[in-house]
Amino acid sequence: MKKDVSNTIGKSENEARLAILELAHMMSVPMSLIAVLNLKVPEAIMQDGSNTPLSAAQILARIRPHGGADAENLQRLLRLLTSYDIFDEHLSCSGQRKYSLTHIGKSLADDDQGLSYAYYMLQHHEDALMRAWPLVGEAVEDPSVEPFVKANGVSAIEYHTKKPDDNVMPSIYKSFAGMCVPFMMEMLQVYDGFKGVETLVDVGGNSGITLRMIMDNYPNVRKGINFDLPDMVARAPNIPGIYVYLYSRSFSF
Numbered sequence: 001m002k003k004d005v006s007n008t009i010g011k012s013e014n015e016a017r018l019a020i021l022e023l024a025h026m027m028s029v030p031m032s033l034i035a036v037l038n039l040k041v042p043e044a045i046m047q048d049g050s051n052t053p054l055s056a057a058q059i060l061a062r063i064r065p066h067g068g069a070d071a072e073n074l075q076r077l078l079r080l081l082t083s084y085d086i087f088d089e090h091l092s093c094s095g096q097r098k099y100s101l102t103h104i105g106k107s108l109a110d111d112d113q114g115l116s117y118a119y120y121m122l123q124h125h126e127d128a129l130m131r132a133w134p135l136v137g138e139a140v141e142d143p144s145v146e147p148f149v150k151a152n153g154v155s156a157i158e159y160h161t162k163k164p165d166d167n168v169m170p171s172i173y174k175s176f177a178g179m180c181v182p183f184m185m186e187m188l189q190v191y192d193g194f195k196g197v198e199t200l201v202d203v204g205g206n207s208g209i210t211l212r213m214i215m216d217n218y219p220n221v222r223k224g225i226n227f228d229l230p231d232m233v234a235r236a237p238n239i240p241g242i243y244v245y246l247y248s249r250s251f252s253f
């Protein structure tokens with residue numbers, strides 16, 4: 001007997017169409033997220049520390065108090081990001097939409113050290129990297145020059161370490177610190193493997209901030225060595241007890 005597969009085919013074709021549509025528009029997600037991060041929307045919602053739901057117009061009143069910005073367009077971004085679990089949407093009986101931050105969204109608002117996951121997200125979508133992505137297919141045809149170098153003339157590490165940056169903490173440090181500090185805080189609560197260690201080497205220690213956190217928790221670690229590239233450690237903050245070790249041969253993570 002011939003098996004009726006029409007429903008199955010229809011279902012999988014529909015799923016395929018939806019999947020392709022989602023993939024075709026995928027760029028809207030990181031681009032919308034970058035837009036709300038640049039607008040400092042997470043900080044605006046957390047401004048009074050309460051994460052109280054706010055309408056797009058109320059958010060704009062906090063970030064653009066002199067007016068002139070478009071609440072309707074901000075709401076479009078917020079609605080899109082609500083479907084990716086960055087915001088929670090609260091719909092009132094009158095049809096007004098308000099937004100608060102989800103658990104994921106809260107990780108994008110600055111903490112009391114001025115750190116958050118936002119800096120990693122921003123650094124991974126900055127212009128230099130965005131110039132390299134369209135060239136990624138060329139790396140298949142000709143792998144001799146990596147896309148970032150082709151687009152920007154220098155390697156990613158060189159670009160980031162040589163970039164003029166008058167911040168107290170250059171963006172490449174803030175990007176990694178924003179990701180690593182919360183992780184290390186949790187790790188230090190459960191891992192006690194640093195007991196008895198006197199000298200600790202952090203390979204690829206970046207700004208040295210996680211090494212400092214370990215040394216603050218374990219006074220037995222008297223000497224820390226931040227083993228990183230010369231340009232990276234050259235701009236790293238000077239931390240008592242932490243020495244830098246320069247290594248320039250390339251390796252990948």
Ligand SMILES: C[S@@+](CC[C@H](N)C(=O)[O-])C[C@H]1O[C@@H](n2cnc3c(N)ncnc32)[C@H](O)[C@@H]1O
Nearest residue numbers: 176180204205206210228229232247249250251
């Ligand atoms: C993902 S970051 C590490 C983040 C850091 N562990 C923290 O806790 O914040 C990778 C680091 O590896 C470093 N790195 C890359 N190539 C290296 C090399 N050849 N020698 C030493 N460090 C290198 C980079 O400069 C960068 O600081």
